[in-house]
Amino acid sequence: MDAKISPDPHRPVGRTDDIEIRLLLEAIFQKYHYDFRGYAMASVKRRLNQARQKFGCATLSALQDRVLHEPELMTELLSFLTVQVSELFRDPQYFRTLREKVIPHLRTYPSLKVWIAGCSTGEELYSFAILFREEGLESRTLFYATDINPEALKKAEAGIYDLDRLKLFTENHRLSGGKSSLSDYYRTAYGAAVFDKSLRKNCVFSDHSLATDAVFAETHLCSCRNVLIYFDCALQDRAIGLFQSSLIRKGFLGLGAKETLRFSRRSEAFSEFARGERLYQKRDLA
Amino acid sequence: MKKSAIQPQGQTVIQVTGVPKEAIVIGASAGGVEALSAILPHLPADYPIPVMVVIHLPPDRKSLMAELFDAKCAVAVREADDKVPIERSTVYFAPADYHLLVETDRRLSLSSEEPVLFSRPAIDILFETAADAFGPAVTGIVLSGANKDGAAGLKAIYDRGDQVVVQTPDQARAPDMPLAALAAVPQARTLPLEAIADHLLTLHRAEAP
Structure with a gap:
């Protein structure tokens, strides 16, 4: 249990998971020019963590390392970061x-x-x-x-x-x-x-x-x-x-x-x- | 840090510890409408803590929950629009076939990502993102339901705070969901519906200066 998290509406800066996500998205942008930095983070965070587990990485930093050095991983990661749900004449x-x-x-x-x-x-x-x-x-x-x-x-x-x-x-x-x-x-x-x-x-x-x-x-x-x-x-x-x-x-x-x-x-x-x-x-x- | 004692029916005195609550998240499935009907109408019009609700519904139908409960409740009840800023004295329902998530800037967002445990909206997603956004300032409540959705989410809330509640399984029309939640968080309080309504009012008082 993390007792240090403040109930302050201004989120505490320096949370490790926030930093890792920001760095990973920055890395993806700089290397592959896919820009997810302005995405709604709650969903991105979930999906990146699913990808992290799928690729067997202990942390998002480890995932970042792999994404930077294994371009083929980016194609797969893209399917986690984009949501493909549609129907003909949906709604x-x-x-x-x-x-x-x-x-x-x-x-x-x-x-x-x-x-x-x-x-x-x-x-x-x-x-x-x-x-x-x-x-x-x-x-x-x-x-x-x-x-x-x-x-x-x-x-x-x-x-x-x-x-x-x-x-x-x-x-x-x-x-x-x-x-x-x-x-x-x-x-x-x-x-x-x-x-x-x-x-x-x-x-x-x-x-x-x-x-x-x-x-x-x-x-x-x-x-x-x-x-x-x-x-x-x-x-x-x-x-x-x-x-x-x-x-x-x-x-x-x-x-x-x-x-x-x-x-x-x-x-x-x-x-x-x-x-x-x-x-x-x-x-x-x- | 404020502390106040409350006495849920037939239970020992439990200390309401921790930080003032800024949000309440509720998950329900089979038997959920009935359970929510025993809780939400008790909230006064100026109830300050926003409430987010996921109730499992058939995906191919427009959710009528917000309209149904708005008519029954003193607080405002809305179906969540994407990126709506979370406001006090308001209950937000997840729209049918969308996940409901809490962003760290205290807005709600929606997502069509894949169902979790066959459910979209999924209670786990609301609870996990609420735990992330609010930390210990959120409390989670799992009500009647016939699956396991909500258990992992309740654990996420418990791990960041100390306030989680599960409807007494014996009383729930479908006990599976409360039982799964209790298996994930044995420390959760089990309360019957009447006591859950009282509990929410107590949270409000605990928050008042």
């Missing part, structure tokens, strides 16, 4: 709201650019591609699907998912107001569902970090779901700043069901468009 009501409230606005543009930030293994991208095809917007839309994890991006480009997930995906699609049958978009082979490659013909998959990279395109809609939850407030502000810069006047920003701009310094730049679904619209003068 169907979000996609229903896009379909019913946002698509009518998007229809008024002759061409569209949509940024799926933190696309993970691609489920969100395919959801959008199917939604836009059903709504007749596919041919005028360019999608950017970005993530920091190259392994995830590869899976996103492949568009292959375990067949046992398809029941949930199909139900989600139906609840989102789907106008077609999800089975129209994939074929099955060897216990997997392979999504039609025509769905990604208007999609650019790219390595992009919300922590270190800049804006690369002007977009009409940014969807970034369950990514900001892993960031601390300062990094959230940076990411939201990128979306703000990328979006056209009155462009749309969609977040995860429990993410909010309420605590952001940039909340003034957006208005709530559909609050329950965390859909925001960039203000005229922002």
